Amino acid sequence: MxxxxxxxxxxxxxxxxxxxxxxxxxxxxxxxxxxxxxxxxxxxxxxxxxxxxxxxxxxxxxxxxxxxxxxxxxxxxxxxxxxxxxxxxxxxxxxxxxxxxxxxxRLIPVSQQFVRYLAPGGYETGTIRQVDLRDPMSLGTFRLVEGRLPAAPGEAVISAPKLDAQVRPGATLLAGEDRRPLRIVGVALFATTGMWPDVVAFPGSLPESAFELADPGQMTHSWLVDxxxxxxxxxxxxxxxxxxxxxxxxxxxxxxxxxxxxxxxxxxxxxxxxxxxxxxxxxxxxxxxxxxxxxxxxxxxxxxxxxxxxxxxxxxxxxxxxxxxxxxxxxxxxxxxxxxxxxxxxxxxxxxxxxxxxxxxxxxxxxxxxxxxxxxxxxxxxxxxxxxxxxxxxxxxxxxxxxxxxRDRAGRPLLGAVLVVAGVAATAVSARYGVHWVAASALLTQLGLVALVPALVAVVGRVAVRFPLPLRFAARDAVRNRGRTVPAVAAVMTTVVVLTAAGITSQTALAQRPMNDRDLPQGPTGALRVTGSDLTPELWDRVRAAVRRELPADVPLVEGRALATKAGLPLGVNLPTPLTRGDLPFRTLDGESGGLLAGDESLLRYVLGREDPRAVAALRAGKAVVLNPAAVHGDRIEVQLVSRDATALSGIVSLSLPAVGVPPTGQGWARAVVAPEVIEKEGYGTVTSVLAVNPADYRTPRATADRIAAAVEAVTSHATVRLESRRGPADDLVVLLVLAVAAAVLVLGMTFVATALAAVEARPDLETMAAVGADPRVRRAVVAGQALVIALLGTTAGVLAGLPPGIAAALVPSRREAWMLVRPDGVPILVRPGETPTLVVPWPLVGLLLVALPLLAALGGALFTGSRLPLPRRRVT
Incomplete structure (x- = not known):
């Protein structure tokens, strides 16, 4: 053996x-x-x-x-x-x-600490490391991708994820409380073990006090040992x-x-x-x-x-x-x-x-x-x-x-039919259990279809009697050489099954309710919002001027301010949690301000989305206007201030403010509004966190919003411009394009390979055609017909077979549990991820598979085939 x-x-x-x-x-x-x-x-x-x-x-x-x-x-x-x-x-x-x-x-020191530093685009808080990267012991901890390594105190490299339009080689950062300058001379990738650094400076760039132990368990000084x-x-x-x-x-x-x-x-x-x-x-x-x-x-x-x-x-x-x-x-x-x-x-x-x-x-x-x-x-x-x-x-x-x-075999149609019926039934049931069970059911269906393909090819051969000569020859050649045709058609079919199912699943998922906070409304429809994370007053002035240049002169610009220390370090604010179902997790859309904004009457009108004389009178009287009356106790509201920086506050500080509750409408865009003077009396400051255009004053056109976004991006990458609009259809162009490219490469590739093999095997028949005087273009037409038969039969069967698993996968219930979304005004909304989705069939993809790709396959077969028919070879006896 x-x-x-x-x-x-x-x-x-x-x-x-x-x-x-x-x-x-x-x-x-x-x-x-x-x-x-x-x-x-x-x-x-x-x-x-x-x-x-x-x-x-x-x-x-x-x-x-x-x-x-x-x-x-x-x-x-x-x-x-x-x-x-x-x-x-x-x-x-x-x-x-x-x-x-x-x-x-031999030792080299390594120091690192979580530090707030000023970049050209605004303040950032991240890990600053101080070590000599030129030392041989540092090799393997980084890879320089741009510029050079620091060689003197005051020089640093930036981590690649922090690279943007403003922070790049040549820029200067100001680190720590005394704002020590760090000039960026290179960009590097770093290992993600330990604290991933934002900036790595040469030793001596920052004083030792910047790396002092915040607590005994936090070790910020290390030594690499040779x-x-x-x-x-x-x-x-x-x-x-x-x-x-x-x-x-x-x-x-x-x-x-x-x-x-x-x-x-x-x-x-x-x-x-x-x-x-x-x-x-x-x-x-x-x-x-x-x-x-x-x-x-x-x-x-x-x-x-x-x-x-x-x-x-x-x-x-x-x-x-x-x-x-x-x-x-x-x-x-x-x-x-x-x-x-x-x-x-x-x-x-x-x-x-x-x-x-x-x-x-x-x-x-x-x-x-x-x-x-x-x-x-x-x-x-x-x-x-x-x-x-x-x-x-x-x-x-x-x-x-x-x-x-x-013997003319037509496969095993009975076995194939049984497997197809069993697979479709299993697909219908598997939608309750998960996408992997859907895939298993689809595999069973595909095996049944593979067993049925010989019978389908035979049917095509019988109905090809009325076709023109090239198609008739291609169909009969496919029937005569099923050992070659059946695997090719089945390969195209299984590919199209996967692509069709993936298209239905992805398009249905895109059409569902957004699960990402960024996709949910952040303001009233038609509002223009500019939000920034820890920008300096100078940057906010430049951003404000950039927005003003693109708006009509009489349009008011609403400004919202967040709480900060007297030194201008932003503080986080924890407001009382709205009443929600205790067994459900919840998330809030409070943004950088924590739900508490300081501003004037124009901000209050923007937040409320309506005119409310009682709320305006309360704001003028120095009271906080709270859109969740249940959070007001004894005409006051208790909030907690949380530091975003280790040096700002020690622990959590409570702040009590006089307050009045107003009934929420579910359309407010903050949870509380207070006058800046009230915050200053309590010993704190405010910093700008949002600029907005109230749609009640002016509805910003999309073109204007795009120009404002470009102008703000030129000032700082830390600010975001957003135009609120009703959620339209999902942008499925990218997904469809990827699926279309995959379909074209796979389907056309398999079809061309099978067609090339068929053309080589059909050489004796083509020689006979040449001998009896066939037109030279017949060869192109025959090869095109072979490609069309293989591609059309495979894509048609594949699309029909891909619909059940695609629908089943789209209907698989989400394993995510229901949760409560707390809107900016404190109104809780129950989100049910497991709701039955609306099926979306990607008709452009289906049209590409059923019409465009078979025609492209036929055209390709005709273009890449010589029209000169080979002459029959004579045998010398």
């Missing part, structure tokens, strides 16, 4: 070398899915590998951090503190003291006793090597993957099937010679199946190698796209091997039907130059 298999594999290898074009096509069909899956798996494992929270080691031997007074420290390998330490009179270690505990080592020898676990425990946490490279590598990279388990969590794997495997098998079928036809004389010399049908089948094994192994190995090799080449681009520094390339060998095995299985399954045909080779007919007589 093994000797026969080795001989069959040698025959397959030699045959593949002789037919290089067909071999390359089969290898590409089998290797491409394996390469794509391997690349995606390896790239995801590399980008999102488990990362622990310590500062990245780079090329250092260890990371050390701690302070005097920390006792009883017990840590894990990665520097995580397991047991709380007793802290008394905590003082940070100095560099000399740490060096004394690690004799012979030790003369690897630090053992005994060294770690020795330093723990002195109040130091240590991350040793040697111990981390040992622990990482001991951790299982991948735990391959087959349990309930594996089940959702199986139907998608089955659909992908079916697609590959059907795509490669025609190439194996044509190969079997071309090797008919070879099979006949083997049969004439005593070869059994089983041996003929083994020779044909050896093709599938040979190409499956070669394609899977090549695909896996290409997928893994492409990861380091693509990683720089992936890092820029994800804006994070990846670790070393991580290959999950067990899943990769499983993917390769599936590729081999796909090759064997694709060669199975041709192998069965090879076992039935009529040696006498082939060696005498006659066509083999085959």
């Amino acid at each position: 093994m000797r026969g298999l080795r001989a069959a594999l040698r025959i397959s290898r030699r045959t593949a070398w002789r037919s290089k074009g067909r071999s390359a096509l089969i290898l590409a069909m089998l290797a491409l899915p394996v390469a794509v899956a391997t690349f995606a798996l390896t790239a995801l494992a590399t980008m999102f590998a488990e990362q622990h929270g310590h500062y990245p080691l780079g090329r250092a031997d260890a990371l050390v951090q701690g302070a005097h007074g920390l006792e009883g420290i017990s840590q894990d390998v990665w520097g995580g503190e397991i047991h709380g330490a007793r802290r008394t009179d905590v003082t940070p270690y100095t560099r000399a003291e740490v060096a004394g505990l690690l004799p012979g080592s 030790a003369p020898r690897p630090l053992s676990w005994a060294d770690v425990r020795r330093l723990n006793a002195r109040g130091l946490l240590v991350v040793s490279r040697a111990e981390v590598e040992r622990a990482s090597a001991a951790e299982p990279r991948y735990d391959l388990r087959f349990d309930s969590s594996t089940l959702p993957v199986l139907p998608w794997t089955g659909i992908a495997l079916l697609q590959v098998v059907l795509a490669a099937g025609p190439a194996f079928a044509v190969g079997r036809r071309r090797r008919a004389r070879e099979f006949a010679l083997v049969a004439a010399q005593g070869g059994s049908p089983a041996q003929l089948r083994m020779i044909a199946l050896a093709d599938g094994l040979f190409f499956g192994v070669a394609g899977s190995v090549a695909g896996a190698a290409i997928g893994i090799a492409a990861v380091p080449l693509a990683m720089p681009g992936l890092e820029l796209w994800t804006q994070r520094l990846a670790g070393p390339v991580t290959v999950l060998w067990t899943p990769v091997a499983l993917i390769a095995v599936l590729g081999v299985v796909a090759g064997l399954l694709a060669a199975l039907a041709p192998a069965i045909g090879a076992g039935r080779t009529d040696a006498v007919a082939v060696l005498s130059g006659r066509r083999e007589r085959r």
Whole structure:
């Protein structure tokens, strides 16, 4: 048995070398899915590998951090503190003291703290790190993508996610309370372990006071250590006793090597993957099937010679199946190698796209091997039907130059019909349980349709009697060569099923009620709002001037102000929670102001959405106007002020204001309004947070809003311009475009491959046409007809088969629970994600699949085919 298999594999290898074009096509069909899956798996494992929270080691031997007074420290390998330490009179270690505990080592300091800094576009709060990136120990903790590294105090690099129109090389940031200047000289990507930095400055750029310990448990000073020898676990425990946490490279590598990279388990969590794997495997098998079928036809004389010399049908089948094994192994190995090799080449681009520094390339060998095995299985399954045909080779007919007589098989229509009915019924039921069950039901339906395709091809051949000659020839050729036609039509059909179902599901999801806060109304219809996060007064003046330039002179500009400290640091405000159902989570749309805005009567009118003399009188009397009367107790409202910066407030501060409640209408756009003078009397300040144009005064045209948005963007990227309008139809252009491109590439690619194989196999018939005087254009018309038959039959069956799973997937109930949305005026609204959606069929995509792509396939077949008919070759006897 093994000797026969080795001989069959040698025959397959030699045959593949002789037919290089067909071999390359089969290898590409089998290797491409394996390469794509391997690349995606390896790239995801590399980008999102488990990362622990310590500062990245780079090329250092260890990371050390701690302070005097920390006792009883017990840590894990990665520097995580397991047991709380007793802290008394905590003082940070100095560099000399740490060096004394690690004799012979070289240290570089690392400091980082959460700091508020002023950028050209406004204030920001983020992590500022101070370390020498030029030191060899820092290599591996960053990648410079633009500019250069800091070389002197006052220079810094910006993290790539923070890059915008104003913050880029050449800009200057002002950090800390004393506004130390940091000039940006480069842009870098950083590892996401620990505190992800916004800015990394050269040592000495900021004073040590900027990195002082806010509390004993927050260690902001660390040292990277270049030790003369690897630090053992005994060294770690020795330093723990002195109040130091240590991350040793040697111990981390040992622990990482001991951790299982991948735990391959087959349990309930594996089940959702199986139907998608089955659909992908079916697609590959059907795509490669025609190439194996044509190969079997071309090797008919070879099979006949083997049969004439005593070869059994089983041996003929083994020779044909050896093709599938040979190409499956070669394609899977090549695909896996290409997928893994492409990861380091693509990683720089992936890092820029994800804006994070990846670790070393991580290959999950067990899943990769499983993917390769599936590729081999796909090759064997694709060669199975041709192998069965090879076992039935009529040696006498082939060696005498006659066509083999085959029984006209119409597949297994009864089995196919049963599977289709069962699949459709399962699809209707599976909508209650989840999209993975829908996929499993769709796979069952597709298997039934594959069994029915031969019967459908036979029907097309019977109704083609009235077609013109090219279409009649194409239809009859398809019936005569079902071994080639059926896999091609089935491959197009399964692709169209997936695309149709995806189109229905995505379009239905887009048409539903928005679940994102940004998609919900933020103001009255027709209002223009400009909101900004922590802008300076100078920037607000420039933004206000930019808005004024685009508006008519008599249009008033409403200004809302948020609470802040006397120094101008914005404060968060917690207002009393409206009455909601206690068993439901809720979210608010309070924005930067926390729901409390300070302003004049124009702001009150904008917020209320109506004229209210009682509310105006209360505002003039120094009272807060609250749109949730239940929050007012004893003519006062209690609010809590929360610091956004560590130095602004110590803890949460309560503030009591005189207040009057007004009945909400569900259309107010804040929860409370108060005069700025009242806030100032309480010892606090206000800062601008929103500018608005009340639609009762002026309805801003869309063109004007676009000009204002461009002008504001030129001033600062921290401000947002929004024109409130009624929610129109979902913008589905991008989704439809992606699906259309995928449909064109997949459907046309499969059709052209099958058509090319059919044209090669139909050469004797074309030679006969040339001999009897057929017009030269007949060849173009015949090839176009073959492409049209394959594409039209596949897309029609695919669209019809894709409707049930698409509808079922769109009707799958959402697993998200109901929740309460608290509008800006405090009115709670119940949101039910599980409501029955309105089905949306993407008719443009359906039209593309049913009409445009078959016509494009026919046109492509005609354009890329020579019109000169080949002359029949004469045989010399």
